[in-house]
Amino acid sequence: MTNAHAYAAKLTLCGSISLYPVSLGAAMHLAGYRALGLPFTYVPFRVTDLGGAITGMRALGIRGLGVSMPYKQQILPLLDGIDPLAAKIGAVNTVVQEDGRLLGYNTDCVGAVRAIEEIAPVKGARALVLGAGGAGRAVAHGLADAGAEVVVTNRSLDKAEALAAEIGGRAAGVEEARNAGRYDVVVNATSVGMGEIAAESPVPEEAIPAGLLVMDIVYKPIETALVRAATRQGARVIHGGRMLLHQAARQFELYTGERAPLDAMDAALREQIAKLG
Template identity: 70%
Template sequence: MHGYASSTASRSEVLGRLTLCGSISRHPVSTGAAMHLAGYRALGIEFTYIPFAVTDVEGATRGMRALGIRGLGVSMPYKQAVIPLLDELDPVAARIGAVNTIVNDDGCLKGHNTDWIGAVRALEEVRPLAGARALLLGAGGAARAVAFGLAERGASVTVANRDLEKARALAAAIGGTAVALGPEALSPDHDVLVNATSRGMAEVDPRSPIPEEALREDLLVMDIVYKPMRTELVEAARRRGATAVHGGRMLLHQAAEQFRLYTGREPPLDAMDAALRAQLG
């Protein structure tokens, strides 16, 4: 069987062969689980993945060491809370100030951030980012990861947010500029637009954060919202002839980087993507 001991093996043999990964969040529902499990099955490797509902983050990290859990994905609101509990931080994760992935190497816990990698790889499927002029909507935790990713790849970034002071603080951290969030934020100079606000989420506000008439066919537009995948912004961009990237691509690529970190293997993107699409519909 793919990644698992045969049905005739003893329980101790099964537990001895499996490598455990998982995630910690307030709720035991994980979009990552389906992707990781599909990847393990596709490669036939002896890993498994369990989402954990956690209220005690410090206890969870102690348990990770004690139980030898190889990797944990970290969801909000724990992406900052785990940092002082770790032994080491990846340099980009340290600059972002948030961790969404913990890797356990013989009891040494290292924090990574794969959110920024997911964002830039989703965009780089379409075009290189070096020299791009990007408008980033939002200045929260998700926007921060995207902003650092864009800057890391050599894009110039304008941060637009309703709270202009927050936009200025994020822009200063990456060497970008800041503007107020509104229809006029998108200028003819911008060739990449990324929505990293909650606007577009079905359960928050399904409306697009940018009017359709402001979009152009020469734009690359990405919405990191993935529920629904076809947000109003994505649909508006397609109607205007722009190239649109839905949030599922960022989600896929951030999980794929976690897969690399946990297993040391190249992730089977097709299998992981199919699992994600099946889960999100």
């Protein structure tokens, strides 16, 4: 057997499934594999038949798959086991194959917590989470699980109340954003600020005090209206790319068993985001 054939025989396949695959995850994972010299590769798959894709994952021995909307909830009954936190969130964005069993995880929540903890402790922090959709659920559960006191706002107050009840937090209307100064951490987990949707800040600039920790999960653009406003006010700012990076890093660890090389993955992410404009 040639060296090339030996390498191919040992190559481990990972990837992602989405209706509209993009290169952000692939770029980060591939950069991480190269940095550590791991015999892994990563392929983003466009999937319209979720059941067929999962059957294929089992049959082909694919080690791990990232899962994008609209499949994060649909995939749950197709798995053999679900991490307890992912089960509470009600969504899986990562599937790992272990000895023929498919196990589901949610690394979005881990990504949010890790991004914040780069700057300040989460335990005991008073956190305001804007949004109770899929991203808001992951962020709120992650923060609450890490010991934060969480208040959830949402345009539909009943959704905020339901999520708050799940995490032992409190719900409020969207006007609570005007009280940002009462909190240690404010996280925008809505699409407000995304270039194509609403190029505005969900928090009034005058409501942002210096020193407040502000995270926007929107990463396109990296400098959202909220990020710019918070920067002008002297707040501590986390852009959406950091959560994206850390959720991918946790996936990397689940797939490879190795510590993720953040610098290499971050450089690849920034390059791809720049290409997106």
